[in-house]
Structures are given as C-alpha cells and as structure tokens.
Amino acid sequence: MLSRRALARDDVSSVIDLVVLTALDPAIAAVAIRDTLVVLSSLDAPQASRRTVLSHARAEVWRQLRARGVHADTAPEVRVDGEPLAALTPSERTALYLFARLGLDASEVGAVMDLRPRAARHLRRRAHVAFVRAVTALALAVDLTPCPVRDAIAARGAGMLSRRDVDALTMHAAECRICIDWLRRADGNAITGYTALPLPDASAITLVVADLVRVPDDEYRRIVTRAGAMRRDGRPPREPRLDRDPRYWLVRATVFGVTSVVLVLVGVLTLGH
DSSP, X not given: OOOXXXXXXXXXXXXXXXXXXXXXXXXXXXXXXXXXXXXXXXXXXXXOOHHHHHHHHHHHHHHHHHHTTOOTTOOOOEETTSOGGGGSOHHHHHHXXXXXXXXXXXXXXXXXXXXXXXXXHHXXXXXXXXXXXXXXXXXXXXXXXXOHHHHHXXXXXXXXXXXHHHHHHXXXXXXXXXXXXXXXXXXXXXXXXHHTSOOOOHHHHHHHHHHXXXXXXXXXXXXXXXXXXXXXXXXXXXXXXXXXXXXXXXXXXXXXXXXXXXXXXXXXXXXXX
C-alpha cells in the first residue's frame, strides 16, 4: 500500500462540512470528500494548513459539480418545498460557508476561492442577499395566507422557482402588507439558522477516515495524478478559465461586441467631423 499521511480530524470535519453544504447532493458529496482527502493525505507536508485543506475541498466539489454540468456561477432553479441553499450558486454556497460559518476574512476567503479580496467581499454580499431572498421566497411560496400577486409569481414555475422568481417574490414582499413579515423574519434569522447547523459528528468522521484507508492503491494513484501539480503552498492548481460557465463567455462576448460597435460608431462620427 502507498504511504498515506494521517489527517487531523478537524481537517476531515472541515472537508465534510464544506463539501456537503456546497454540493447539496449526498452522492456528489461522498465522491468529493473521498477525493479531497486522498489528495490531502498524499501531500508531503506533515500538516496541511487550514487554507490548503479548504482550497482542496472547494476545488474538488466544484470539479464534481462541473462534471455534471453545474458550474460555479450557475444559478439553479429550486423546488418551492426545497432548501434555501439550493437556490444559490455553488460559489455563493462556498462563500457563505467560509464567511458566515467559519468567520474568515476576505483575504482568507480569496485565497481559498482564488479571488482577490475585493471580489471575495462582493461575493459575500451577493451570497448573503441571495440566501436571505431564497429563505423569504420559499417561505412565501408555501404560505397559505391569501395574496394573489405572490401566488401568481410562485405558480408560474410549476413548482420550481428560478433566480428571477426568487427576486420577484422578495421585491413583492417588500411592498406588500400581507407578505412583509416574511421578509423581516428572514432578514434577521436566515444567517443565524445557517450558522447553527450541526457540524459532522464523531461517528461520521470515523466512518470517512476508515473508508479512506480502504481506497485501493491504483485508485489512490489515479486521484492524486488527476489532481495535478500543486502550488508551492500545497493548494490545488488554478482552474483553467475555459472551465467557467459557458454563459459567462456568452456575456463577455456580448459586452465585447457591443463595445466594439460603439467604438466604431464613435470613430465614424469623429471622422465625419
């Protein structure tokens, strides 16, 4: 059997916590947790830093989601009887975990998510707003208090709410005397409820560590090889830009095209004078 470094139980707990709250799918989470811990156990350093542990967990769960067509910035639809976290993008869920659950600062979160601190702070605000809006919208969608406007918005997705529907329900609640109470409650309780979620217990950590030992050598080698060459501090390699959501590139292309047209028109008008 290959030499495998023993992992601290706190590191295992952090990996399980981050992956589960980002993937929101037990099957995806199980694979991502295993592969993350395999890579971490292969590192030469006697003890991986917290930033390294979280960076690998983040990179692996995003990779597993991307392999299934779910990109980091993909805003999914959510069932009206679903969980508010399901309405967030994977990057928003990760940011919410790092900022709200672990209490990391923008510099630390940026290192884990390969973002500049300013971009990390922007993502924190976006994740917070998205989560509060999701809590509000899902509560409104199943509320039995009569409100024709709210019911019409909630019904147009046939049991599913898009990001647009979530935003519309929240905006409606801000102006509706019937629905405003949901918004007030969500704004004060959403993050508190999230941070109060229980951490992985001792039995879960023991089970994961036991399963890790049983990974065959050939599978262990495959996982480590696929992870690629690590950076000097042990963090995973940067993700290729082409791995981003195709819609990101469509937006960039549209912006570039519009800007080009504007510049051409400005040039023509300038020459005309």
